[in-house]
Amino acid sequence: MSEIVFEGxxxxxxLPRGGEFLAIxxxxxxxxxxEFVAIVGPSGCGKTTLMRMAAGLDFPTDGRVLVGGKExxxxxxxxxxVFQQFALLPWKTVRxxxxxxxxxxxxxxxxxxxxxxxxxxxxxxxGHEDSFPHQLSGGMQQRVAIARAYVMQPAALLxxxxxxxxxxxxxxxxxxxxxxLARRNPRTVIFITHAVDEAIYLADRVVVMGRNPxxxxxxxxxxxxxxxxxWEAMPIEEVMDTPAFTHMRSRIWKLLKAREQERPxxxxxxxxxxxxx
Amino acid sequence: xxxxxxxxxxxxAVPRRAVVGLxxxxxxxxxxxxxxxxxxxxxxxRLPSPQEVWAAFSQISTGQxxxxxxxxxxxxxxxxxxxxxxxxxxxxxxxxxxxxxxxRRAEALINPIFLLLRxxxxxxxxxxxxxxxxLGDTGKxxxxxxxxxxxxxxxxxxxxxxxxxxxxxxxxxxxxSTAQVIRHVxxxxxxxxxxxxxxxxxxxxxxxxxxxxxxGAFFGLGRVLNVAGQDIFPGMILVGMAAVxxxxxxxxxxxxxxxxxxxxxxxxx
Numbered sequence: 001m002s003e004i005v006f007e008g009x010x011x012x013x014x015l016p017r018g019g020e021f022l023a024i025x026x027x028x029x030x031x032x033x034x035e036f037v038a039i040v041g042p043s044g045c046g047k048t049t050l051m052r053m054a055a056g057l058d059f060p061t062d063g064r065v066l067v068g069g070k071e072x073x074x075x076x077x078x079x080x081x082v083f084q085q086f087a088l089l090p091w092k093t094v095r096x097x098x099x100x101x102x103x104x105x106x107x108x109x110x111x112x113x114x115x116x117x118x119x120x121x122x123x124x125x126x127g128h129e130d131s132f133p134h135q136l137s138g139g140m141q142q143r144v145a146i147a148r149a150y151v152m153q154p155a156a157l158l159x160x161x162x163x164x165x166x167x168x169x170x171x172x173x174x175x176x177x178x179x180x181l182a183r184r185n186p187r188t189v190i191f192i193t194h195a196v197d198e199a200i201y202l203a204d205r206v207v208v209m210g211r212n213p214x215x216x217x218x219x220x221x222x223x224x225x226x227x228x229x230x231w232e233a234m235p236i237e238e239v240m241d242t243p244a245f246t247h248m249r250s251r252i253w254k255l256l257k258a259r260e261q262e263r264p265x266x267x268x269x270x271x272x273x274x275x276x277x
Numbered sequence: 278x279x280x281x282x283x284x285x286x287x288x289x290a291v292p293r294r295a296v297v298g299l300x301x302x303x304x305x306x307x308x309x310x311x312x313x314x315x316x317x318x319x320x321x322x323r324l325p326s327p328q329e330v331w332a333a334f335s336q337i338s339t340g341q342x343x344x345x346x347x348x349x350x351x352x353x354x355x356x357x358x359x360x361x362x363x364x365x366x367x368x369x370x371x372x373x374x375x376x377x378x379x380x381r382r383a384e385a386l387i388n389p390i391f392l393l394l395r396x397x398x399x400x401x402x403x404x405x406x407x408x409x410x411x412l413g414d415t416g417k418x419x420x421x422x423x424x425x426x427x428x429x430x431x432x433x434x435x436x437x438x439x440x441x442x443x444x445x446x447x448x449x450x451x452x453x454s455t456a457q458v459i460r461h462v463x464x465x466x467x468x469x470x471x472x473x474x475x476x477x478x479x480x481x482x483x484x485x486x487x488x489x490x491x492x493g494a495f496f497g498l499g500r501v502l503n504v505a506g507q508d509i510f511p512g513m514i515l516v517g518m519a520a521v522x523x524x525x526x527x528x529x530x531x532x533x534x535x536x537x538x539x540x541x542x543x544x545x546x
Contacts, residue, residue, distance in 0.1 A: 057446050077452035087447035091465040091542040100461070101451035132542045152451065 001068045002155030002188045004031040008063035025213035036189040038203035046214025047192045051158050055081045080149035084161040086141045088133040095129040101152045119147035139170035156188040196252045210259035325512040333512035344504040354496040362421025370429025378437025399424035412493040424485040425478035432474025436467025472536040483525045
């Protein structure tokens with residue numbers, strides 16, 4: 001079981017000059033096993049903090065985060081994280097980076113090599129096994145990071161704007177590949193993004209968040225649209241042109257915009273010490 | 278970083294630079310010869326001619342040598358002392374710097390003592406080292422250790438603090454233990470900075486060694502300089518200076534080779 005449950009999760013950060021910043025205010029969210037949930041929202045809405053709490057890299061001030069029924073007390077290989085900045089070890093080759101988690105849990109070499117080879121192939125990294133990260137493009141580096149996450153056979157995958165640092169074309173290719181990978185290899189996924197298109201295209205459900213304080217505005221089920229529209233069989237650019245898709249995009253945009261106009265005056269006091277990113 | 282480190286895409290530029298460099302050195306040698314021997318503009322007791330330096334070099338290189346040993350024996354002796362002091366400094370300074378970088382508690386504990394000792398120049402320790410250990414090798418290894426220790430600690434410490442926290446977080450999410458994080462993330466991440474510290478340490482070690490040998494020694498390049506000064510033998514002084522420079526350059530080159538081997542993952546600068 002690997003459902004992810006946020007129960008009344010609140011996170012406050014102490015501000016450098018005293019006082020506190022309420023980053024997340026009493027969030028309840030349940031992500032079912034093998035469900036792909038995208039979280040969209042403006043910067044400062046606490047979406048990355050939410051993901052970090054599921055990863056065990058940050059902890060709620062109040063409330064609980066449970067993965068598979070167990071409270072999260074720290075990071076673990078059953079919850080793989082893909083970071084926006086790729087976070088590959090620059091001194092390890094592609095092969096060593098993908099195999100790092102396997103090495104940490106002392107997987108026998110033959111078994112590890114087979115698993116690495118499989119994901120090298122699946123992510124289109126053949127021929128780059130012995131390259132160092134700096135020798136690869138951003139898109140290729142993020143492929144390595146995704147392969148590194150999948151090779152651990154994690155119960156949950158936590159992705160923090162994984163395509164945020166990529167150029168537009170690479171981004172589209174990676175989105176299609178991620179959909180292909182997610183269908184073949186379903187996992188419980190939290191996908192953080194501020195790109196509404198990306199969220200609708202990838203996710204089963206989209207969670208829309210607002211800021212000051214960070215909270216959930218609405219949760220929208222995308223599955224009926226995808227199934228009725230036959231998105232699975234269509235290339236990404238056609239999916240994004242369908243009326244159902246554009247309609248959904250406007251709906252989410254309006255949700256985000258309405259919340260911003262509700263509280264126009266106060267800009268988000270983002271503390272300099274937020275340990276996110 | 279020197280620009281000649283660029284190795285690609287320069288076409289003829291690299292050989293031309295070498296030619297210009299050689300011409301400059303050749304020109305300087307010619308000027309030196311003209312000023313001392315050719316036109317006799319300078320008093321040979323102030324600046325000896327190239328021939329006199331060569332004669333001094335021949336004298337110290339063969340037979341009885343000078344100052345109690347041949348040039349090779351002096352140089353080997355100095356090299357050996359630097360190697361010992363430097364090795365002890367590396368073996369103690371880097372682990373301490375890593376520890377202070379990793380553990381705030383260790384830093385809080387050790388840093389005050391370190392801040393107290395750090396402003397004392399290593400050379401100021403020489404008299405105390407002589408009182409404690411005499412004029413033999415132990416005292417010199419001790420002051421070289423003190424010299425090289427400080428930059429080793431500081432750079433290992435700074436290197437650890439400079440490791441991207443996202444890399445540590447990423448390793449942890451892949452199930453790395455603290456020992457695995459240190460071995461595979463923190464130490465390699467600090468390595469470029471550590472080598473910067475080692476380069477500083479090495480240069481400072483030579484300075485300290487020469488100073489310590491000038492104060493008193495039975496062998497070594499510093500002793501050659503000291504005796505030649507007392508004998509008012511400018512040719513030999515220049516030979517000693519050149520030998521110190523050559524030894525320093527050789528050890529720096531070796532360190533550079535080691536760095537390229539250890540930090541083999543970085544894009545070429």
